[in-house]
Amino acid sequence: MARIVGMIFGEVGYRDFNFIVTRGSKLQKGAYVKVNHDSYGWVLAQVGSIKRYNEMYSLNVITGGQPKEGGGERVVAKAEVIGYVDEKGLLKSPKIPFRPGEKVYEADSALIKRSLNLGIRSGIYLGLLEGHAERVPVYLNVNKLIQKHLCILAKTGAGKSYTVGVLVEELIEKKVPVVIIDPHGEYAALRNPNSNPKEIGLMSRYGVSAKGYDNIVEYTPNLSLNPQADRKLALDISRLSIAGFLEMLPTKIPESQKGVLFEALQIAKSHGKYTLDDIIRIIQEHKSRAKWNLLTSLEMLRESRVFEGSPVHPRDLVKRGVVSIINLRGVRPDIQEIVVTRIAEEVFNDRKRGRVPPLFFLIEEAHNFAPERGFGKSAALGVIRTIASEGRKFGMGLCIVSQRPARVDKSVLSQCNTQIILKVTNPNDMRAISQSIEGFTSDLEEEIMQLQPGVALVVGDVVEQPIFVDIRVKKSRHGGASVEVVKEPRETRIPSPGILRRLFVR
Numbered sequence: 001m002a003r004i005v006g007m008i009f010g011e012v013g014y015r016d017f018n019f020i021v022t023r024g025s026k027l028q029k030g031a032y033v034k035v036n037h038d039s040y041g042w043v044l045a046q047v048g049s050i051k052r053y054n055e056m057y058s059l060n061v062i063t064g065g066q067p068k069e070g071g072g073e074r075v076v077a078k079a080e081v082i083g084y085v086d087e088k089g090l091l092k093s094p095k096i097p098f099r100p101g102e103k104v105y106e107a108d109s110a111l112i113k114r115s116l117n118l119g120i121r122s123g124i125y126l127g128l129l130e131g132h133a134e135r136v137p138v139y140l141n142v143n144k145l146i147q148k149h150l151c152i153l154a155k156t157g158a159g160k161s162y163t164v165g166v167l168v169e170e171l172i173e174k175k176v177p178v179v180i181i182d183p184h185g186e187y188a189a190l191r192n193p194n195s196n197p198k199e200i201g202l203m204s205r206y207g208v209s210a211k212g213y214d215n216i217v218e219y220t221p222n223l224s225l226n227p228q229a230d231r232k233l234a235l236d237i238s239r240l241s242i243a244g245f246l247e248m249l250p251t252k253i254p255e256s257q258k259g260v261l262f263e264a265l266q267i268a269k270s271h272g273k274y275t276l277d278d279i280i281r282i283i284q285e286h287k288s289r290a291k292w293n294l295l296t297s298l299e300m301l302r303e304s305r306v307f308e309g310s311p312v313h314p315r316d317l318v319k320r321g322v323v324s325i326i327n328l329r330g331v332r333p334d335i336q337e338i339v340v341t342r343i344a345e346e347v348f349n350d351r352k353r354g355r356v357p358p359l360f361f362l363i364e365e366a367h368n369f370a371p372e373r374g375f376g377k378s379a380a381l382g383v384i385r386t387i388a389s390e391g392r393k394f395g396m397g398l399c400i401v402s403q404r405p406a407r408v409d410k411s412v413l414s415q416c417n418t419q420i421i422l423k424v425t426n427p428n429d430m431r432a433i434s435q436s437i438e439g440f441t442s443d444l445e446e447e448i449m450q451l452q453p454g455v456a457l458v459v460g461d462v463v464e465q466p467i468f469v470d471i472r473v474k475k476s477r478h479g480g481a482s483v484e485v486v487k488e489p490r491e492t493r494i495p496s497p498g499i500l501r502r503l504f505v506r
């Protein structure tokens with residue numbers, strides 16, 4: 001039997017309605033409610049605001065007046081209408097106002113799932129719907145997620161990497177190939193089962209159990225910095241065009257030297273397979289005096305050792321059911337840029353030619369590789385922009401992760417049609433987020449500022465309407481370096497009294 005939580009009163013519209021909250025019902029902001037509409041049947045709505053009022057503390061009474069009859073505490077809520085599901089299963093908005101006096105009920109999980117289209121079990125299980133007492137699992141459509149690009153934005157410590165971890169676990173289980181640009185070396189922990197006692201204690205709530213994953217391959221351009229990696233990441237020099245070469249050189253070189261480099265590349269290519277050492281040798285033998293600056297630049301590139309060893313190809317990185325981690329921990333920023341540029345370009349080219357299967361390409365600390373104008377430069381920006389605008393046509397889904405949304409290239413952000421936003425407080429970052437989300441409201445902004453760690457707002461094509469999701473615990477271990485420092489007690493999901501107070505008095 002559905003629980004009555006209130007009754008509609010006053011002037012009533014069809015987009016929202018006010019209702020007086022039944023005494024004793026612990027209705028919270030964000031809760032899902034339903035009303036039986038005489039034309040549409042059950043209509044789902046969500047509590048947008050709640051206010052408590054007590055006649056005894058009205059201005060009239062505290063300034064000496066007499067309380068009116070029936071004084072006492074009243075709780076009044078405003079609900080925003082979400083809609084009803086028509087015969088075709090589509091979510092529709094009512095066009096006829098609700099009737100005053102109509103009862104308001106707590107919504108049931110089945111209606112919520114059907115109306116919000118929370119997906120089927122074959123989807124990506126992200127966590128539980130916030131705002132509803134019963135457990136409503138949220139599943140996202142895998143194809144939509146890959147075809148539409150995704151960004152995960154939040155302040156540091158809010159749970160971005162943790163959410164990425166949950167996504168990646170789900171993608172491995174669906175056998176979707178994943179490539180992760182991992183500047184902090186935190187994702188190889190996916191191999192180990194979660195051993196955090198607090199999180200293990202929460203697993204039954206989310207219906208998951210601890211598990212490590214086997215098909216994780218960790219690459220690094222520098223094995224002495226990251227000796228635990230499975231394989232040295234060596235880039236393939238023979239896949240570099242002259243333009244690509246010039247882009248990588250640490251210093252700009254004049255036209256005369258470009259000619260020398262071009263000639264050397266032609267000679268090297270005519271011999272079949274070649275290495276950076278071969279090119280350097282050819283240039284050393286060149287008669288031109290213009291060669292010395294070029295040689296210095298190439299020597300610097302050689303010192304980076306990114307072309308040393310047997311090259312890793314996109315077909316090695318992009319495999320069904322395999323997660324390839326590019327661990328860049330401790331690697332110099334300029335070398336990180338070269339690696340990201342080359343890997344992104346090669347993978348995208350091979351995907352376009354159908355040489356590798358559709359994949360998910362994930363970039364952590366994206367503000368470093370796709371910076372907004374005025375926040376630094378990166379050689380990788382060009383290719384990331386191209387993937388953002390064309391990737392979906394070719395089945396290369398991009399996932400951009402950043403704690404500084406304001407510093408991420410706007411055109412890249414705006415191409416992400418699904419956003420997962422965790423707590424954000426910086427006004428510039430909030431502005432960048434609001435600009436990249438259609439129909440962003442100041443109400444959502446306030447919600448984002450008050451989010452608890454691990455709770456995310458999911459917006460965009462992958463959901464019917466913005467929803468808050470209590471991200472599930474990970475099955476595997478979380479590798480975030482700040483684990484112990486920022487961990488907060490998460491057993492109780494009920495907002496703290498402080499947060500509740502702020503919500504009520506709005």
Ligand SMILES: Nc1ncnc2c1ncn2[C@@H]1O[C@H](COP(=O)(O)OP(=O)(O)OP(=O)(O)O)[C@@H](O)[C@H]1O
Nearest residue numbers: 156157158159160161162403454471472480483487
């Ligand atoms: N859904 C969740 N369930 C349980 N714990 C979580 C969840 N999300 C985050 N946490 C906790 O919060 C900590 C910080 O999360 P995370 O490492 O994802 O932050 P981040 O946003 O990636 O920060 P940074 O910007 O510093 O990389 C984690 O170590 C974890 O303990």
Ligand SMILES: [Mg+2]
Nearest residue numbers: 160161162480
């Ligand atoms: Mg992180």
